[in-house]
Amino acid sequence: MNSKQQPDWWRYSATSWQQLLELLSELEPTTVGQCANKASWQLLGVGDTNTNFKLSLAHQDYFVQLVDQAKLEQLPSGEYASQTRLVSENPALSKWLPKCLLDTEVMRVSTWLDAKPTINQDFNNPDLVGELIRLLSELHHSELSLPELDIKKHLAKYYEIARANKNADPLRLEALYEQGQKLTGYFVASHSCHNDISPGNLLSGHQIFLVDWEYAAKSDPLFELAGIIFNFDLSDQQEKELVTEYRKQSGIKVDLDKLEAMKDLYRIISELWYTENEQSCRNLGK
Structure with missing residues (x-):
């Protein structure tokens, strides 16, 4: 797979695709190519400002949340802030959050929860x-x-x-x-x-x-x-x-x-x- 090019079905930003590949290249270098297979993605639902997926690769499942930039005005600050990572790094609160692997202005990735x-x-x-x-x-x-x-x-x-x-x-x-x-x-x-x-x-x-x-x-x-x-x-x-x-x-x-x-x-x-x-x-x- 050409990591510089997102698949035709990817309707989100090129930045989010590149960030995802960079993360998965570190976590699962031998299976990152499966990310381009649309069958690896299960749509979970659409929230106020995001779209949520379960991404299943060979060794691990991930929760991927893609931010809808057009709806960010609904957030309290009017813009997206990387708050999941902020909270997950708080020692008193981290036990109640899945492990946050990536949290940027365009996407969020965490470990999958059996919950x-x-x-x-x-x-x-x-x-x-x-x-x-x-x-x-x-x-x-x-x-x-x-x-x-x-x-x-x-x-x-x-x-x-x-x-x-x-x-x-x-x-x-x-x-x-x-x-x-x-x-x-x-x-x-x-x-x-x-x-x-x-x-x-x-x-x-x-x-x-x-x-x-x-x-x-x-x-x-x-x-x-x-x-x-x-x-x-x-x-x-x-x-x-x-x-x-x-x-x-x-x-x-x-x-x-x-x-x-x-x-x-x-x-x-x-x-x-x-x-x-x-x-x-x-x-x-x-």
């Missing part, structure tokens, strides 16, 4: 909840060099993008935005947070793993909790146990009125996101 997405029922397991809270406690108390999430700008950005959907109800969007603006007053960006803990990002195998750190930012830990409650559709009892364990382990105050406000704010942002991505979601479902 599955967590689901609502997993939150009935006190061991899993306890481990998740240990992770959150370490994360929220860590001093990571992350961008600060400006929640007002974040909300406004999603509102403007959602309005571009011609099928959306403009009155509904305006009502959501006005409600969200009132709730942003509760938000305080005070701790390092992941900001996108969802079934596809919280994986469970012999332990739990947290992946996709592209939304990581200095944020509000109660907004983080609200995201978990919303994304996993936790019952009142599951939510109570999560909050009780978080209070106990993290030492961070949980104001229940503020948590309710953060749940509403997270729901509004999620609805705006869905409106924005509605057509893409429909296409993926076909």
